[in-house]
Amino acid sequence: MNEIFFEEIRNGNLAEVMAMLKKNPLLLDSKDGRGATPLIVATYFDETEIVDFLLNSGAKLDAKDATGNTALMGVCFKGYSDIAQKLIEKGASINERNTMGATCLIYAATFSRVDIVKILLEHGADTSITDVRGKSALDHAKMQGITRLIALLEGV
DSSP states (O other), rough: HHHHHHHHHHTTTTHHHHHHHHHOOOGOOOOOTTTHHHHHHHHHTTOHHHHHHHHTTTTOOOOOTTOOOHHHHHHHTTHHHHHHHHHHHTTTSSSSSOOOOOOHHHHHHHHTTHHHHHHHHHHHTTTOOOOOOOOOOHHHHHHHHHHHHHHHHHHH
């Protein structure tokens, strides 16, 4: 049942996700084979309607997968700024760290997600946090030579 539920999320089948969750509310806090929650999977696959449904159903915003990533971290990596904004407005923690010490800001900077870096900075993302290699979001932007991000992060 679990695998089918996650497959329906990945396929964007809102009606089936709703029906399955109504039948078994425990699915809301379940995890797939990689330790991801339904919310993490829905955000990762940019399934906005399912994200909204899961949030309205009480999904835990800051639940982590097996590597310590939250739903917000995933969208910062993928570049889904609308979902990032939505998660932040719902109260997602922007300064969580995964097992490698990466934060949402580090992911957004590493993957050139300028819009998301702006959103995170507007909501008080901590630019001083470093990953396990001692690198901050600014360091990652510099390593990539991303001048727009360097300027944005240095302007904080």
